[in-house]
Amino acid sequence: MPKTIMEFCEINSFTDQLIAWQRKQGRHHLPWQINRTAYRVWLSEVMLQQTQVSTVIERYQVFLKKFPTVKALASASIDDVLSEWSGMGYYTRARNLHRCAQVVVTEYQGVFPSDPKLLETLPGIGRSTAAAIAVFAYGQSAAILDGNVKRVLARVWGIQDDLSKNAAVNQLWAHAETLLPHAPEDLVSYTQGLMDFGATCCTQNKPACISQGSITCPFEDVCLAKRFDLIKHIPLKVKKVKVSTVNIDWWVLQYKDKLLLEKRPHQGIWAGLWSFPESIDLPKSAKQLERQVIKHVLTHRVLNIRPIQVTLQRPLTKIPANCEWIELADLKNLGLPTPVRLFLKNLDLIHDDA
DNA sequence: ATCCCGAAGT
DNA sequence: ACTTCGGGAT
Structure with a gap:
């Protein structure tokens, strides 16, 4: 019988080994790891929620x-x-980021609170992000539990439960709390270690323990997933959302050096961003040019977009709701969804110089 | 259940 | 060139 969960917890070797691993193998020079103010930590955490480190490094500095x-x-x-966030997706988070900043200024005199419970009340900050800010910016003791951490804990302790179920995740939260180091000076290394270990060693598809790279996992001999050859099966993913196909038209109306764009509603896909109108009344004489259909994949939806290009000789008599004529030169300052940006780039109507 | 993109896999 | 998949908050 392998070493049990209890033994492993009691000797608390996971926490100590992870801290040691972090100090030797972890990342120490990411932009948001130096000068860890709450603002910088918060911004990096929100960006990292949806985007990989390599991309965030660039976008973070510009932002x-x-x-x-x-x-x-x-x-x-x-x-x-939104313009600064453009291309990163999940635009509701950019709106939350903005709202959160305003709440911090008006309710907290521009200083993020240090209590994770208070942080959690702010827009766009959930339990894990609140904990990360509290630990990194204020040295508080709080547990994080993001996708990386769930995977690490589930593997090391051989948890085969469906992590899309609340019950399983609640167990992991409780577990994460018990693993916190007792010495305050260890909290930052431990928390950063949890993130880095999941991101660089215990990765989803090619974890160090089953790859032939030079990295070795410090938990190989205690990890239950490794012992029972369950690495490929943990964390268990049961989610199976059926993906629907949606066909839409993009009316690409050009008049002189202007494009007709529609500001999308604050809820739903591409919230608050500028896109092409999807239906329109046109003068009969206008000549239509159908472009190549664009396929755009989202979590639970596949968009088949049929762009129809129309070059007008006269302005429209009536501008449709939420639409505006935008100068080509102003396009680069707008929040545009990625497929719109790509389409405009292909037509050579927009250039990517920052 | 919904929301976007890009890295990774095929 | 194509598809799949990971990532938290609401």
């Missing part, structure tokens, strides 16, 4: 330069924020 403080972000317009 910080544009909005150096929580006050600067709070007083910016939402369109400026």
Whole structure:
């Protein structure tokens, strides 16, 4: 019989070994790891929720330069924020980021609270992000549990439950709490270690223990998933959402040096971003040019987009709701969904210089 | 259940 | 070139 969960917990070797691993093998020079203010930690955490480290490194620096403080972000317009967020997806989070900044300024005098429970009340900050800010910026003791951490804990302790179920996740939260180091000076290394270990060693598809790389996992001899050859089966994913196909048209109306764009509603796909109108009344004389259908894949939906290009000789008599004529030169300052940006780039109507 | 993109896999 | 999949908050 292998060493049991209890033994492994009691000797607390997971926590100690992870801290040691972090100090030797972890990442120490990411932009948000130096000068860990709450604002910088928060921004990096929100970006990292949806985007890989390599991409965030770039976007984080640009964003910080544009909005150096929580006050600067709070007083910016939402369109400026969305424009800066453009291409990163999950635009509701950019709106939450903006709202959160405003709450911090008006309710907390521009200083993020240090209590994880208070942090959690802020827009876009859930339990895990609240804990990360509390640990990194304020040295508080709190447990994180993001996708990486779930995977690591589930594997090391051989948890085969369906992690899409609340019951299983609640167990993991409780477990994560018990693993926290007791010495305050260890909290940052431990928490960062949890993130780094999941991101670089105990990865989803090619974890170190089953790859031939140079990295070796410090938990190989105690990890239950490894012992029972369950690495490929943990974490268990049961989710099976059926994906629907949606066909839409993009009416690409050009008049002189202007394009007709529609500002999308604050809820739903591409919230608050500018896209092409999907239905329109046209003068009969206008000549239509159908472009190649664009396939765009989302979590639970596949969009088949049929762009129809129309070059107008006269302006429209009536501008449709939520639409505006946008100068080609102004396109780069707008929040555009990625397929719109790509399409415009293909037509050579927009250039990517920052 | 919904929301976007890009890295990784085939 | 194509498809699949990971990532938290609401």
